[in-house]
Amino acid sequence: MEASELERDQPLTPAGRLFLQPLMDQVISCAIAAVDPLDIEAIKNELRNSVMLKHPRFCSLMVRDSGGREYWRRTEVDIDRHLIIRHQPLTDVPESDTVNDYMADLSFSSPLSMDKPLWELHLLMAHRTAVFRVHHALGDGISLMSMLLCSCRRIDDPEKLPEIGGVGASSSPRRQWGLLTLLKVVWYTIIYVLEFSLRTMWLKDKRTVLSGGAGVELWPRKLATASFSLEDMKTVKRAVTDATINDVLFGIITSGFSKYLDIRSPKALREGHRITGLAMVNLRPDSGLQDLSKLMEGNSRTRWGNKFGMLLLPVHYHGDCSDPLQFVKRAKAMIDKKKLSLEGTCSYKIGDIIMSLFGAKLASILNYRIVCNTTFTMSNLVGPSEKISIVNNPIKYIRVTSSSLSHAVTMHMISYAGTADMQILVAKDVIPDPKVLAKCLEDALVEMKAAAVKT
Secondary structure: OOHHHHHHOEEOOHHHHHOOOHHHOOEEEEEEEEOOOOOHHHHHHHHHOOOHHHOHHHHEEEEEOOOOOEEEEEOOOOHHHHEEEEOOOOOOOOHHHHHHHHHHHHHHHOOOOOOOOOEEEEEEHHHOEEEEEEEHHHOOHHHHHHHHHOOEEEOOOOOOOOOEOOOOOEOOOOOOOOHHHHHHHHHHHHHHHHHHHHHOOOOOOOOOOOOOOOOHHHOOEEEEEEEEEHHHHHHHHHHOOOOOHHHHHHHHHHHHHHHHHHHHOOOOOOOOOEEEEEEEEEOOOEOOOOOHHHHOOOOHHHOOOOOEEEEEEEEEOOOOOOOOHHHHHHHHHHHHHHHHOOHHHHHHHHHHHHHHHHOHHHHHHHHHHHHHOOOEEEEEEOOEOOOEEEOOEEEEEEEEEEOOOOOOEEEEEEEEOOEEEEEEEEEOOOOOOHHHHHHHHHHHHHHHHHHHHHO
């Protein structure tokens, strides 16, 4: 290897190496639907001049040395190799279903080619939609959304970049470190980290009609969308003292899952039956749009990349419930305890230590077991609050999903201009009717809002 090549090579981060392991190989897919027809040449020009192609991760090949260690090696980017252009309509079904079906097929049958930088852009010309695919080894949702939105502009003020939840906003409130709070932090951290550890060994959810398991990541997928009004979620939030949007969201998931279990397996579950979700939590000090200029600096590694921990979130089945707001109140009580703990930080740090001491293979096995022993994955990303455009083309919606996991149901939600769209990716042989599940979740919010208005 020449000296010039060695100077260009940069080792992958521990999280990057994890996401390249066969058991945890993950590609993020982001669908961006436009109002006007797509302009291929304008999109190419935007890519050539974008911050993305100035970032080394998007201009590098993943290579391995003789010892099997992974590195990023800079290379020339041929944009045409990263564009997949489809001019003909995919099918005759409604547009949203068509794009969802396309993304569902990509989620389990189309890995990214390793002979070019690990991203690509699919242009569905007949559907005025672009699907941006990028390997999770390059970064997490916050980093990638920040990168994407650097090419966007606000429609109400084209000179301004979009903002995500307010740049510089704290991702969590500061704790008041009294003695009682400190004792709670220690206690909850011990309990939750112990449970997390047990999930890597033998502790697992009892089977329901939502359960996946080892090998399910290879099964064909379906994708459905549940849409929520942020104003409706705020109405529910105001009806429950000190609740947050995340409390409302998890209340919706608990209620929606209970409704779906009643449909698929009526009277099969006891009241309070537990299933468990995996939630991703951002560990950055800033929850908003990252400053992309700083990502180019040598000291920016704490901001760019994969910087998130995992939480175990229990969902308890409840059949007949006269007060829908009880789902939010229960969710808030549970999430308040999770916030007091250091579960997310510990899961990140422990994973980093395992990667450093024992390597990516063992770390991927342990992560895979956690997924196999739980029931669903969820993530929630705050997107732009205002309408935006890209290459002077207004955007209708932004929706995100990822590669298949051994879960039978994976949910990714992103908000945009007053609406939150949740992409529900399912193994279709386990959950053949994801639209029914999506409707259960939407109905849960409708019922909660009606109850909130009455209070």
